[in-house]
Amino acid sequence: MSSAADHHAEVDPAYRLAHHFESPEQQFETGKFGMWAFLVTEILFFSGLFTAYSVYRSNEADLFSYASGYLDTTLGCINTAVLILSSLTMAWAVRCAQLGQQRGLKFCLIVTLLCAGGFMGIKSVEYHHKIHNGLFPNAHFGAHEDPDGVPLHITDESGATVANPAARPAPENLRSFFGIYFCMTGLHGLHVLIGMGVIFWLYLRARRGEFGPKYFGPIDFTALYWHVVDLIWIFLFPLLYLIH
Amino acid sequence: MTDNHDHHNELAHVMPVKVLLGVFGALLVLTGATVWVATHDLGRFDLSLALIIATVKAVLVALYFMHLRYDKVFNAIVFVVGILFVILFISLAVMDTGNYQSQLLRNADHVIRYR
Missing domain, CATH: 1.10.287 (Helix Hairpins)
Structure with missing residues (x-):
């Protein structure tokens, strides 16, 4: 019987086998299972918000239909495509690492980062428009324009502020839709930012040539996380932007 | 290939x-x-x-x-079971609000509504 230390001495250092694992396979599968378990908790975490969404939408169908009109479908659609592209490049990064393609790996990680940055950029443009229109659910909440961009209030001849008859009047619970909107997209955006940080860390490690066919666990597990971020957006997009 | x-x-x-x-x-x-x-x-x-x-x-x-x-099939099982619990969570909440929301509103003396 050889001790664990002896056993590890025979293992190629390229596997970066930690002392508490029996074999590279066990190390890889353990990390992967850990990530899957974490992803399940992530999905359960988001499910609280999806439940809030479902309960409010089932009670206030008209409100959701009206408020969804404030969201820019074109920007949402572009963001969906950008995130799907980043998922592709992340999956490709895993392939590159598995095959030892160092240049491809670094390129895929950079493209993923750029896509993630683009997603957040578009998201901030959208947030800016909403906040500018008084749709951020704080103490000063109150829409200035209806979903078609028509001012909700106008000044009459006497100088008094009156409701604009040309605008579609805002439903009374408009604020609850935007509470849900900002919580769901905000939590998702936070996940994108965290993902960007981790992918940047992977890029720095990839530049030092730390990954290869024998050791690519961190790339693989981060990719799994990144795909879950994409999965959540796949549901958020039609549920928030595409309501009749 | x-x-x-x-x-x-x-x-x-x-x-x-x-x-x-x-x-x-x-x-x-x-x-x-x-x-x-x-x-x-x-x-x-x-x-x-x-x-x-x-x-x-x-x-x-x-x-x-x-x-x-x-x-490994085990990872898939973990993931799918997680999704099943999400479905259970959402359906029960929606079922509950569907059944009792109208009653809640009727019984409330004053309902706090946000603008």
């Missing part, structure tokens, strides 16, 4: 480029489909159709981008 041997990894399944690009294309087409469908008023089928398309996209991502099809 002649290059099959080179494109092999000892620790995990390597996803062929063709599959990656195919899934990417399918996801873009489905995104277009869900936007196109939303321009038509299908009444109560609006939501179900949007959710069906989103679910198909999610399954594609999970099976191919996340390697679940080639992964």
